[in-house]
Amino acid sequence: MQLIRMAGATAAALALFAGTAGAQALKFTPGEDARFSWDSYEAFADSHDLSGQILDISGVWIGPDKDLVESVLAYFEAATGARVRYSGSDSFEQDIVIAAQAGSAPNIAVFPQPGLAADMARRGFLTPLGPETADWVRENYAAGDSWVDLGTYADEGGTEALYGFFYKVDVKSLVWYAPDAFAEAGYEIPGTLEDLKALTERIADDGGTPWCIGLGSGAATGWPATDWVEDLMLRREPPETYDAWVSHQIPFDDPAVVGAIEAYGWFARNDAFVEGGSQAVATTDFRESPAGLFSFPPGCYMHRQASFIDTYFPAGTEIGLDVDFFYFPASAERDLGTPVLGAGTLWAITRDSEAAHAFIDFLKTPIAHEVWMAQSGFLTPFTGASPEAYATDSMRAQGEILTSATTFRFDGSDLMPGEVGADAFWKGMVDYTTGRKDAETAAHDIEQRWSSIR
Amino acid sequence: MSPLLQGMVTILIGVGGCVGYFYAANLLLDRVIFPPSGRDPGRNISRANAVRPWLFLAPAMAALGLYLVYPVVGSFWRSLYNRDGGSFIGLGNYTDLAADPAFRTALFNNLLWVLVVPAASTFLGLIAAQLTDRIRWGNIAKSMIFMPMAISFVGASLIWKFVYANEADIGLINAIRAGLGFQDPIDVIQIPFWNTFFLMAILIWIQTGFAMVILSAALRGIPDETIEAAILDGANPFQIFFRVMVPQITGTIVVVWTTITILVLKVFDIVYTMTGGNFGTQILPSYMMSYMFKDDGRATAVAFVIMLIVLPVMVWNILQARKEMR
Numbered sequence: 060m061q062l063i064r065m066a067g068a069t070a071a072a073l074a075l076f077a078g079t080a081g082a083q084a085l086k087f088t089p090g091e092d093a094r095f096s097w098d099s100y101e102a103f104a105d106s107h108d109l110s111g112q113i114l115d116i117s118g119v120w121i122g123p124d125k126d127l128v129e130s131v132l133a134y135f136e137a138a139t140g141a142r143v144r145y146s147g148s149d150s151f152e153q154d155i156v157i158a159a160q161a162g163s164a165p166n167i168a169v170f171p172q173p174g175l176a177a178d179m180a181r182r183g184f185l186t187p188l189g190p191e192t193a194d195w196v197r198e199n200y201a202a203g204d205s206w207v208d209l210g211t212y213a214d215e216g217g218t219e220a221l222y223g224f225f226y227k228v229d230v231k232s233l234v235w236y237a238p239d240a241f242a243e244a245g246y247e248i249p250g251t252l253e254d255l256k257a258l259t260e261r262i263a264d265d266g267g268t269p270w271c272i273g274l275g276s277g278a279a280t281g282w283p284a285t286d287w288v289e290d291l292m293l294r295r296e297p298p299e300t301y302d303a304w305v306s307h308q309i310p311f312d313d314p315a316v317v318g319a320i321e322a323y324g325w326f327a328r329n330d331a332f333v334e335g336g337s338q339a340v341a342t343t344d345f346r347e348s349p350a351g352l353f354s355f356p357p358g359c360y361m362h363r364q365a366s367f368i369d370t371y372f373p374a375g376t377e378i379g380l381d382v383d384f385f386y387f388p389a390s391a392e393r394d395l396g397t398p399v400l401g402a403g404t405l406w407a408i409t410r411d412s413e414a415a416h417a418f419i420d421f422l423k424t425p426i427a428h429e430v431w432m433a434q435s436g437f438l439t440p441f442t443g444a445s446p447e448a449y450a451t452d453s454m455r456a457q458g459e460i461l462t463s464a465t466t467f468r469f470d471g472s473d474l475m476p477g478e479v480g481a482d483a484f485w486k487g488m489v490d491y492t493t494g495r496k497d498a499e500t501a502a503h504d505i506e507q508r509w510s511s512i513r
Numbered sequence: 514m515s516p517l518l519q520g521m522v523t524i525l526i527g528v529g530g531c532v533g534y535f536y537a538a539n540l541l542l543d544r545v546i547f548p549p550s551g552r553d554p555g556r557n558i559s560r561a562n563a564v565r566p567w568l569f570l571a572p573a574m575a576a577l578g579l580y581l582v583y584p585v586v587g588s589f590w591r592s593l594y595n596r597d598g599g600s601f602i603g604l605g606n607y608t609d610l611a612a613d614p615a616f617r618t619a620l621f622n623n624l625l626w627v628l629v630v631p632a633a634s635t636f637l638g639l640i641a642a643q644l645t646d647r648i649r650w651g652n653i654a655k656s657m658i659f660m661p662m663a664i665s666f667v668g669a670s671l672i673w674k675f676v677y678a679n680e681a682d683i684g685l686i687n688a689i690r691a692g693l694g695f696q697d698p699i700d701v702i703q704i705p706f707w708n709t710f711f712l713m714a715i716l717i718w719i720q721t722g723f724a725m726v727i728l729s730a731a732l733r734g735i736p737d738e739t740i741e742a743a744i745l746d747g748a749n750p751f752q753i754f755f756r757v758m759v760p761q762i763t764g765t766i767v768v769v770w771t772t773i774t775i776l777v778l779k780v781f782d783i784v785y786t787m788t789g790g791n792f793g794t795q796i797l798p799s800y801m802m803s804y805m806f807k808d809d810g811r812a813t814a815v816a817f818v819i820m821l822i823v824l825p826v827m828v829w830n831i832l833q834a835r836k837e838m839r
Contacts, residue, residue, distance in 0.1 A: 278802070280789040335679075341791070342679060342700055476596075477807030489791045493703060504614075511609050512808065513595040513602055 085137055086130045087430065094433065094447045096425035103138050103424050107417050110140035114414040117155060118169030118404070121147040124436070128169075131430050135421050141414050155409070159184040164409040167418060172473045173209050173223060176407055180212035180222045186408040187220035188419055195423055196224070200440045202399070205298070205467040210405055223405030226422050227431065228438050230457050231365040231400045231470065232290050232387040235349060238380070240357040251391035252294050256325070262360050263331045270326055270333045271359035272340045273348025274489060281485030283345050284323060284492060285472040286400065287363060292319040293398035294390045298466045305471040311479075311506035312499065320491060320498040327492050334359045341493045346371040352382055363387060365401075366438075366457055378453040386460045396465030402473065432458070440467065476512060483508040531572075538568050585820070592813035606814035616815075618793060619800040622709050623778070623822075626796060629710070631773040633717045635766060638724025642732055643754060645725075655729070659722035666719070666782035673715045674787065677701045703792050712794055715783050720776070724769045731765035732758060764837045771830035778823045797822075 090097050114135075120128050125147045132143040146165070148154050152175055158164045159179060170176040179185050188210075196210070197203035210223030234255075241247070244265065249255040262269040274281050292301050296315050303309045304316055330336040334351045335343060351358025353373055362368070369378060376382055389397050406422065408415045421427050429448035431437035438454065440461045449455040461467075472480035487501040496504070543549070547561040595602050610616045641658050645651035661669060678684030679700040681691035687698040701711050735758055743757045759766070781798030788794045790803060797819050804812035 276789075278785045278789040278799075280791055338700060338703060339679060342702060478804055478811075481807070482803040486789075486791055493792070495792075508613075511613070513605060513609075513810070 085133055087433065089137075094445060095429045096443075096445055099424040100134065100138060100426040103421060103426075107139045107420070109414050109417055112139075112141040112412070112414045114141050114143045114167065114412070114418060115165035115410075116143060116145045116167045116169065116418075117151060117158070117165040117409075118145065118147055119149065119151045119171050120169075121149055127431060127434055127436065130434065131427060134426060134430055135418060138421070139414070139417060141417075155179070159409060166408065166410045166412050166415040168407055168409045170223065170405050170407060172402065173212075173405060173469060174474055176210075176223050176405055177212040179407075179409070180214055183215045184409060185212075185214075185222045186411045186415075187214075187222060188224060188408070189221070192224065192419060192423075193221040196221070199423070199443050200225070201442055201462040202440065202464045202467040205464075206440065208302075209467075209469055210407075223407045224419055224422055225403050225405050226428070226439070227436075228403035228440060228461060229366055229401050230438060230460055231286055231402065232398070232460070233364065233366060233384045233457070234387050235352060235362040235364060235368065235382055235384045236360060237352045237357060238383050240352075240360055244360075246360070248385045249388055251388050253391055255388055259326065259332055259361075263329075267357065268332070268334045268351070268359045269361055271348045271351040271362045272327050272333050273343035273345045274340055274492060275342050275344040275348075279481070279485060280341070281487075281489040282472065282481075283348075283364065284327070284488035285480075285484050286365070286470065287323040287327070288316075288319050288488065289468070289471045290363070290387055290400045291322040292316070292471075293400060293466065293468055294387075294395065295319055295322060295393065297395060298398065298468060301468055301471065305474045307475075307509060311509055312502040317498050317502050320488075320502060323488075324491065324498060328494065338493055341489050349382075369453075378451070384453070384456070397463060398466040398468065399460060399464035400468055400470060401461070402470045440464070476509070478512070479505060479509045534572065535569065539565070542568060588813040589817055592810055592817050594810050596808045596810055598809065602810070606810050607818075609811065610814055610818070615795060616800060619795040619797045622794065623796045625709055626713060626716075626777050627774055627822075630713050630716050630720065630777045631770045633713075634720035634773050635724045635728075635770050637717065637721045638726075638769070639728050639759075639766070641721065641725040642729035643758075646729060646732060655725065658725055661719045662722040664719065666716075666780060667786050669715055669719055670783050670786040673718075677711060677787075702788055702794075705793055708788070708792055709794050712783055712787055715787075716777065716780060720773050724773065727769050728762065728765060731762040735761050764833055767833045768830060768837060771826050771833065774826045775823055775830065778819055778826075 087095060089100055116132070118128065125145065128147075129145055132145055135141070136143050151169075152171070155164065155168050155170075155175075156179070159182075164184065176185065193207050193211070196206050200206045206225050207221060210225060211219050211221050212223075213219050236248075244262075244267070246258060246262070249258050259269040272283065272287075274283050276282055289301075292304065292315070295318060300309070300315050304311070304313065309315070326332055327340055328337045333340055345364070349362045349364065349368055349372060352360075352362055353376070369376070369382075372378075372382060378384075386397070386399075389395060406419070408419070425441070425444045428437075428439045428441050428444035432439065432444065432448040432454070433450050435450060435454075438458050438461055442462050446455050446458055446462075449458055472484050474480065475484065483505045487496070487505045490496040490504075491498055491501040542561050542564060547557040547564070548554075549558050549561075551557065591598065592606050593601060593603060595605070641655070645654045645658075648654075664672070675683055676685045677700075679687065679698050679702075681687040681698050684698070686701055690699065702708050704711075739757055739761065740753060743753045748757065779798055781796065781802055784790060784794055784796050784799040785802060790796075790799045797815060801812050801815040801819070804815065806812075
């Protein structure tokens with residue numbers, strides 16, 4: 060018994076230490092670097108005093124990501140005097156539901172995707188952020204309406220309100236290419252989807268291979284193709300159709316969806332357009348698929364993938380020099396603006412308190428964005444944040460794609476029910492890519508799976 | 514607390530707790546509830562002896578009930594509800610499964626797995642056991658064959674991914690094809706129907722060692738007199754092996770066979786890592802995985818179907834194993 064009590068005491072002491080570790084020194088000294096909007100920090104500090112209050116935040120970030128988020132939270136602590144306790148968990152999505160049911164939810168939860176947040180709002184676990192926050196997002200975020208819509212859910216009674224504040228966003232609509240290979244062959248960065256197709260044909264005619272595509276990802280094989288289809292959907296159909304598709308208001312085998320799948324097939328099912336031929340696409344690991352960009356002569360000229368893919372580039376690759384990216388261009392024929400596909404984390408209040416609302420106000424200050432922009436892995440659609448704060452040129456260029464977007468849509472497969480978005484859709488795209496099924500059959504089979512949900 | 518310290522504390526509490534429970538429960542029974550004193554000490558002693566086995570069995574029975582019986586009943590109950598678990602739909606999940614072509618593919622593939630893998634593993638294991646028994650370097654050969662047993666299914670799949678790789682520079686099969694003069698590499702994982710057999714080869718590779726070790730022990734247990742008698746009667750080596758030795762170890766063969774069958778019905782790792790269920794290689798456990806934590810009603814229904822298939826094999830296995838022990 061003595062032993063158990065001792066172990067318990069040690070654990071408690073350790074937990075205490077972990078709690079205070081959040082109070083770290085500020086990464087950038089206020090007032091020193093002109094890239095940052097320090098006046099917004101000082102104005103926020105002057106108008107908020109939360110001394111003695113404690114703010115609990117839970118999220119998915121652990122390890123180095125935890126240090127990054129805590130470096131931002133430190134500014135909130137310094138400005139208000141409140142203490143912030145961040146805890147990260149890789150099983151956040153299960154933990155937060157259990158905590159909310161048990162009445163021990165943190166003040167603020169950071170959701171990795173809107174589906175779970177919508178579910179929690181419906182069950183009455185979230186606190187609305189208020190119309191003034193909705194107006195703020197609408198005005199200050201590029202494609203503001205998209206962000207408000209993504210954070211707006213119905214509560215138990217069916218009343219809709221803004222619950223989620225998007226902060227930290229990823230861009231998926233990127234095409235990676237090797238600038239040297241482009242320069243040598245005299246290719247130019249396409250400005251429209253039509254130009255992109257023309258370039259694809261031209262590269263093939265010149266005897267090169269335009270694309271590297273790899274769907275392999277173990278049990279998740281097929282997901283890169285779903286990003287392709289979603290991106291093409293946004294370039295062929297208005298965002299309302301995309302929303303209707305993702306929320307199953309139109310069937311999965313609707314002609315609009317089949318059209319988008321076939322548009323993807325135009326690229327991936329042509330043996331002359333993809334490295335290794337279309338059969339290899341299904342089994343090539345997505346992590347290895349960009350390798351063709353770096354070989355000589357080029358194995359391929361272009362690779363469509365989200366911003367995180369740079370992790371899998373060969374060691375020492377310099378973005379902007381060895382490899383660069385451009386925006387997956389919008390269609391010139393269809394007047395749909397510049398849509399961007401991506402993902403992001405949304406922050407919601409799971410236990411109401413003065414500090415929680417103050418924290419949401421803090422996220423509206425440019426400095427809250429700039430501190431993370433100046434480090435790594437952070438993009439923001441907030442037009443008030445200074446782009447100079449980005450740590451690298453490539454982050455700045457991606458941020459620019461985000462701030463010049465007219466429409467932002469969340470990765471659709473993440474919003475569909477798991478057995479569709481994270482299984483049937485993947486497998487259907489593999490069957491379509493390898494030619495086992497045509498687009499209509501593949502879409503029809505996915506629809507069957509979706510409509511059989513009880 | 515460091516994981517090492519945590520582990521040691523857990524072991525101490527666990528082992529100490531067990532010892533403490535048995536000691537304290539025994540003490541309580543002998544000293545307090547049925548003390549061997551008072552008016553009728555003899556009756557108390559026999560009463561205590563009647564209760565004692567149950568006392569000692571209680572923790573195991575509680576644990577089995579909690580972790581085995583309750584989940585089975587609970588899973589079946591859950592499979593009668595819809596996706597959210599909110600409304601009762603009777604056997605709706607089961608009828609949906611029957612109507613799903615993907616489920617039928619998985620069922621058919623699973624049938625192939627159950628037929629081929631135990632048979633091939635047991636047969637190859639038996640041959641290996643017999644052939645390695647009489648030669649000098651037999652033990653080395655045995656350890657080589659047994660070694661894959663020590664590799665996890667996922668690890669083995671990763672190794673075989675290289676064997677099957679779609680490039681002659683990496684993949685063994687394509688290297689042989691290239692050596693024979695074929696130009697284009699083939700992706701064996703994508704060949705319809707036969708790709709399932711290429712996946713089975715991985716499990717056979719792992720399980721042959723297991724069959725070999727058990728059967729080798731059984732072969733050594735055969736009385737030499739029977740073999741000597743067969744030799745005197747003029748039987749050839751094949752006759753000795755198939756007519757004299759194998760019939761004497763049938764019981765062990767059945768146990769090995771059924772044990773591997775049960776394993777086959779729960780291994781999802783190989784399909785999961787090699788193909789993710791694509792290219793028509795889906796089997797029931799990996800099909801279940803695609804619903805798990807998404808539609809738990811459907812997933813538990815698949816789990817229950819798997820259990821129904823395993824059950825008769827398991828009963829046969831236990832019956833045979835008991836017969837062996839007698």
